[in-house]
Amino acid sequence: MLGGIDFGLMDPETYRDMSATKVITADTYDDDGYPIDMGLMDPRLGVIDPGLECRTCGSHSGSCNGHFGHIELAAPVIHVGFTKLIRRLLRSTCRECGRLALDDAQRDEFRDRYERAKELGDDEHDVLKAAVRQARKASTCPFCGEPQADIKHEKPTTYYEVQDVLSGDYSERIAAAMQPDEEEDDPGTSPQELADATDIALDRINEIMAGEFRPRKEDRRAIEKALDVDLTEEDMNKLMPSDIRDWFEDIPDEDLEVLGIDAEHSRPEWMILTVLPVPPVTTRPSITLDNGQRSEDDLTHKLVDIIRINQRFMENREAGAPQLIIEDLWELLQYHVTTFVDNEISGTPPARHRSGRPLKTLSQRLKGKEGRFRGSLSGKRVNFSARTVISPDPTLSLNEVGVPDRVAKEMTQTLNVTERNVEEARQYVRNGPEAHPGANYVRRPDGRRLKVTEKNCEELAEKVEADWEVNRHLVDGDIVIFNRQPSLHRMSIMAHEVVVMPYKTFRLNTVVCPPYNADFDGDEMNMHALQNEEARAEARVLMRVQEQILSPRFGGNIIGAIQDHISGTYLLTHSNPEFTETQALDLLRATRVDELPEADGVDDDGREFWTGRTLFSELLPDDLDLSFTSSAGDEVVIEGGQLIEGTIDEDAVGAFGGEVVDTLTKEYGETRARVFINEIASLAMRAIMNFGFSIGIDDESIPPEAEEQVDDAIESAYDRVQELIETYEAGELESLPGRGVDETLEMKIMQTLGKARDSAGEIADQHFGDDNPAVVMARSGARGSMLNLTQMAGSVGQQAVRGERINRGYEDRTLSHYRPNDLSSEAHGFVENSYRGGLTPQEFFFHAMGGREGLVDTAVRTSKSGYLQRRLINALSELEAQYDGTVRDTSGRIVQFEFGEDGTSPVKVSSGEEDGIDVEGIVDRVVDAEFASDEEKERFLGEREPPTNLSEHAGPGLNKAGGPGVESDD
Ligand SMILES: [Mg+2]
Ligand SMILES: [Zn+2]
Ligand SMILES: [Zn+2]
Incomplete structure (x- = not known):
């Protein structure tokens, strides 16, 4: 059994040991099409062409997994994956002796804290970060006394040492600071005064002022203090990867421990690459195009770039090229190695093909939805599945799904041929792959699989015998699994019976829209054809739509009539x-x-x-x-x-x-x-x-006298708001408990306006007929609410952003149409008009502000629910309810002793109301059906003994059974 996995860095020596060959040339194939020795396609790296033999292991393509090679880099480069760790190390260790800038006591303390955090399962990163923060504070090394410079990191891979050094124009700056300034009533400073203030000899002061002597740090500080002047400038010294490598080599193993690095597995200098491993050719196979030309993988292209620059770098260095050119080439090499590892680094232009398409390099293969982890390992494309747009069909049963014939002809079911169904099986084959219901493949008892074609179907049909298998098309009554994403609850995947239909969409009865959360505005759904009897039986017993009518979320039905x-x-x-x-x-x-x-x-x-x-x-x-x-x-x-x-x-x-x-x-x-x-x-x-049922704009109109009443109601609310504002401005508004005066005013205004809209709604309500279709929909709960109607006919009401009246916009006002600090209703987003009547421009603007919030919320929610589905799948994928009632993971570890902690299915539990299930009714019905005569029934039920051990909480149920019972107090 696996005890654990350690991750670490790899030693450049190991790269070399592992390597099947050193790669020195950027060329791939010679003129005859054979791979060039020590090139990127060297046959020692594995083979992809059939017929060739791997020169390392001797196997042919298909059985050889390939072997790594290596490139000796002309100069070290930084591995982009470790830039943050490199920065952390640079900041916390001494540039001179490489030791962690903490004294022994501090170091031991952090190590203990680190160990403890690991033991307790706390986040050890917090301790690491604290140690780095502490070490970074040291201005000099506690061991060698070397002053420590700050490190600036320019993304992605450039590091600078930043130091304050004496600026070149220090004498001018001192002179300027000593000048008298009449405006500020400053008499200036004489050299003697400066000498007295700083404890520096007058001669020295004069030399410094003449620019003949560069003051040392202590003197500089003294002068700066005396004159209140800054004499420094920032000095940025770029750290080359080789400098960083040398620096890291000096960091002792025991200091690394405190930084969370296990020196046994990883040395920090290995984060600076000196050798680049070359992935096997099987990792980056070339494709032969139709015209016989080879097209190389993106990784190979990138490796070619690296080798070319590497060579130029070496040539230039040997020829003694100027430092500037060397540094440029170094940076170029760094760029190519960086983009080889990750071609989506912010701030770095991605490496591109000539066509402009960015290259897909190592990180891009692994990361994201289509990457190796999410795309190839946790989830894969699946056979016997179909996806298309859905549309409604009220003539189907809720258990059914309409499947387009072209889908039915692609999704097959295996028919095991026996003596009894051989004629049926032959008929499927005879129909061929084009006609429905036909067959696409047959399998002979010897295991050979034959494709059924239009040409051979007649002939093949005659050969079909018992023990053959026929892959026939889906037909009416087959069971399939149907799914809509995001699959957030059990009812997102249900089994349906197939009804084969013309055209291209899946068809559903509208009553299954709520569990799938589906509508028909372009929604697509997936269907899976089940491939063995066990799966089909399970689906039919456990997953059919009718089995899911009750939701395990709240115990009530989730399928029913809608709209x-x-x-x-x-x-x-x-x-x-x-x-x-x-x-x-x-x-x-x-x-x-x-x-x-x-x-x-x-x-x-x-x-x-x-x-x-x-x-x-x-x-x-x-x-x-x-x-x-x-x-x-x-x-x-x-x-x-x-x-x-x-x-x-x-x-x-x-x-x-x-x-x-x-x-x-x-x-x-x-x-x-x-x-x-x-x-x-x-x-x-x-x-x-x-x-007949329809709705039009006239259904939302109210008579003029009703409109007048609405206007009056709103007018009087305005008056009340005005009163409130006046009280507030006079400082007489009493604040509600726990709130400030401003808040109180806002709340009271909101309340008043809310009431105004409600009364507008009531007035409108009185004038709508009971047969008004909008009213019918709202009252019956089919769609919409009386509030919607109020907004259409009466007044839209207060618009809110983050639960408050609209307050943002210009300084002290929402729009330039209002005076500053106007607290009135109309200036803060009260929409007095109705949708039917139309909004004023200001109202429209406020309404758009309020509406935007909802829009953003929806967008955020959908992206979150997608992520939630993924997390749910990952977290639950290996949990399984066992037959003993426990829930266990794949290694048999118990996650729950009883499913759901109480072993209860929420579906079987009453949804909370009293008498949720008529148990007695059910018993009577079952017993009545079971026994023909009352006599038999009585014999079965027997005489009921009166209960003897009565609890004082005994309820009315016991009374029914003939016992005395106890009446409840209320
Ligand atoms: Mg939709
Ligand atoms: Zn091999
Ligand atoms: Zn030091």
């Missing part, structure tokens, strides 16, 4: 309209009901009629008893499967906890609930089509 379904049932049941026989049959045409119940009555023309509630009741089980309050606010009573009174709306049949759906699922099972949801959705659609 127009709700409006439809509302119209059908609210005022209980009457329908003729034709109409009634039409409403129920998409349900199992094929016979109308007894008519509710006879109309004036003598024709029988049925009410909406009666028709709705046809969809309910005959023994359902239920009562609750609807969204519209009336009491809903269902007795014996008949809707006696009340409105069926969001609270009855909606997704997110509709009473009827919830009860049906919990008490009658998922299948019954699925049937009900399908039927209520189609009944509702027929109903809404029967009545």
Whole structure:
């Protein structure tokens, strides 16, 4: 078993030992197309061409993984991956002796703290950072006394030593400071006074003033203090990589420990490269284009650049080129090595192809979504999956998904041929790959896989026998997995039964939109065809949509009627309209009901009629008893499967906890609930089509007298706000507890204006008819709210940014249209107009400010949820619920002793309300179904013994059982 993994740096000597060959030439292939010796494609680095033999291990391409080579760099360069650590080391160690600039006591203390942090599992980086901070403070080395310069890091790989040195014009600066300044009433300083103030001999002062003597540090400080003048300038000394390497070589091992570096594995000088490992050719294979030309990998291109510059550097140095040219070439070498490692360093222009495309180098292969980790290791492309746009289809069952025929022909299922299905199997093959339902491949018992083509399908079909396998197309009734990202809860992936359909989109019943959080504005979804019986069986038993009606998040149903379904049932049941026989049959045409119940009555023309509630009741089980309050606010009573009174709306049949759906699922099972949801959705659609349902701008208009009332309400609110402002300005406003006067004023204004909008809403509300479609939608919970209506017809109301009235903009005001410090409503974003009436330019501007906040929030939320999905997947990927009820990771370590800590499925738990599940009802139903006669039932149940051990908390349940029980106090 693996005990642990240590990461460390690699020694340049190890690079050389590992290397199969030194690479010295930038050329790759000779004229005959053979790899050049000691070139970038040297056959000792591995082979990619079939037929060639690896000169290191002797294997052929495919079995040889390749071998590293190396380049001897003409001069050391910095590895970009370590720039921060290099800076930290430079800042905390002595430039002269290399020791950490902490005295022994401090060093030991930090080492102990480091060890302790590691033991306790605290963040040891905090200790490291503190040690570096402390060491950086030292102005001189505690060991050799050398003054320490500050280190400036210019990204990515340049370091400077910064020191304050005596400036060249020190004498002029001193002279200027000694001059009398009449304006400031400064008599100036004489040389004698300066000498007295600084304790420097007068002769020396004179020499310094003449520029003949450079004062030493102590003298300089004294003069600076006496004259209040700065005599220094910054001196920047660039540290070449070779300087840094020499410096790091001096750092003793025991000091490294305090800096968090294990000297056994890593020496800091190894962060400065002197040898560059050359990755094997198998890492950077060249591609042969159609015209026979080779196209090399980006890494090879980069290595070519490195070798070329390396050679030029060596040549120039040997020829004794000037320092400036050498430094330029050095920087160029550094650039190429840097971009070889990472070509996306900020501040450095990326290395590009001639076409302008940036090269994809080492980091780019690993990082990000398409990188090795996220793209190739944690997740991969998967076979038998399809992705396309989704669109709605109310004729499908919620368990079904419409699959385009072209997808069905690509996603296959393996059919194991037996004596019993051999004819069926042959027919699939006979149809060929183009016709649906056909087959794409067959597998013979000997394992050979044959492609079915238009040409060979007839012939092949005759050969198919038992024991063959046929990869047939998806057909109606196959089970597939369907998914929409971000997959944030269990219901984001559910199993559906296939219905093959024409055209190019996946089709879903609209009732499954809430669990997937899907709409049809261009959303795409993924489908996976399952490839073995076990997977198909699991999907059918555990994952089917009907199995997911109850959400494990809140225990209520997440699948149910939405939007127009709700409006439809509302119209059908609210005022209980009457329908003729034709109409009634039409409403129920998409349900199992094929016979109308007894008519509710006879109309004036003598024709029988049925009410909406009666028709709705046809969809309910005959023994359902239920009562609750609807969204519209009336009491809903269902007795014996008949809707006696009340409105069926969001609270009855909606997704997110509709009473009827919830009860049906919990008490009658998922299948019954699925049937009900399908039927209520189609009944509702027929109903809404029967009545007709549309909305237009006129539906939001209110009569002129109502508009006047709204104006009055807002006007009086303005007056009240004005009063508040006046009280405030007079200093008479009393602040609310825990708040300042300003805050209090703001709160009171907000309250007043909030009330103004509410009353505008109430006035508007009074003037809307009950049959107003917007009102129907809001009351039934189908879509929108009365607030939306208020904003359309009455007043939009206060706009807010970060929960406050709008306060930003210009100095002391929001817009230049207002006077400074205007506290009035209109100057701080109260929109008095309605959307229908139209906004003034200022109102429009404030509204845009408020709206922007929401927009930004949404954008931030979506990007966060994507990241959340990734983190969830990573965190949970290896956890598994075992058959013993524990949750364990892949190595068998127990994460939870019982699933969810209590072993309870939230789906099976009542959603908190009392009597969430009618247990007795269920028992009665089950027992009734089980026994033919009352006698048998009694024999089974037996005589009930009165309970003897009564708790004082015994509830009414015990009373029912015949015991005395205790009444509760309230
Ligand atoms: Mg969408
Ligand atoms: Zn090899
Ligand atoms: Zn030192």
